[in-house]
Amino acid sequence: MSAFSKDTWINGLWKQNPGLVQLLGLCPILAVSTTMVNAVSLGIATIVVMALANLSVATLRNFIPYEIRIPVFILIIASLVTVVDLLFNAYLHELYLVLGIFIPLIVTNCIVLARIEAFAAKNDPLVSTFDGIAQGVGLLLVLAVLGTMRELIGAGTLFGGIDLIIEGASAIKVLGTDYPGFLIAILPPGAFFALGCLIAAFNWINSRATARKHAAPVTPQAPADAVPES
Numbered sequence: 001m002s003a004f005s006k007d008t009w010i011n012g013l014w015k016q017n018p019g020l021v022q023l024l025g026l027c028p029i030l031a032v033s034t035t036m037v038n039a040v041s042l043g044i045a046t047i048v049v050m051a052l053a054n055l056s057v058a059t060l061r062n063f064i065p066y067e068i069r070i071p072v073f074i075l076i077i078a079s080l081v082t083v084v085d086l087l088f089n090a091y092l093h094e095l096y097l098v099l100g101i102f103i104p105l106i107v108t109n110c111i112v113l114a115r116i117e118a119f120a121a122k123n124d125p126l127v128s129t130f131d132g133i134a135q136g137v138g139l140l141l142v143l144a145v146l147g148t149m150r151e152l153i154g155a156g157t158l159f160g161g162i163d164l165i166i167e168g169a170s171a172i173k174v175l176g177t178d179y180p181g182f183l184i185a186i187l188p189p190g191a192f193f194a195l196g197c198l199i200a201a202f203n204w205i206n207s208r209a210t211a212r213k214h215a216a217p218v219t220p221q222a223p224a225d226a227v228p229e230s
Helices: 006-015 026-032 036-063 066-091 093-102 104-108 110-118 125-155 188-215
Strands: none
Touching: 006 125, 026 036, 026 093, 026 104, 026 125, 026 188, 036 066, 036 093, 036 104, 036 110, 036 125, 066 093, 066 104, 066 110, 093 104, 104 110, 110 125, 125 188
């Protein structure tokens, strides 16, 4: 399988999307997606961990005894998450305080461990690295859309908290300064409602695509031994 295979990206972004199809990592997806900035930041951290964890496991898979593979996988993930956690603390300290426990919790994120067990432990390093990136980007897209929906409906803004990353930047008041806000959108129930709508839209698109595929007319083919008319 090629590392740049189209199927790798289609699976990660759509067919096997971690947030919409596999429904893994729901705790950080629901908890951190109050704003787009928070959601995308955690998504980027997850991409880095998934890519490096897949690379490490795929490289070492022939040296890891089958009986202790899960503890070794968790140890590798924990080491990478610790590095990412310390980098956030050192260079994005304010954002690090906002994300809180959810960066260290990447260690227990089922998306990372499940992909290592299902893919990286059975494939070569390059393919595994790009698979981790594709799966991470799929999660990032879900987080970005969910964070945008909740922030826009809940506060009427976009890029809230961007000043934690870019000094002097500020949120964009998309719905104006008079928008009263819709508090439930940025509370936990709003996260469930928004994700449910996102999954419903995803399933509707898939069902429409399947219906169009089945409804497509089949062009009859002439028999192989047919003689064309002169």
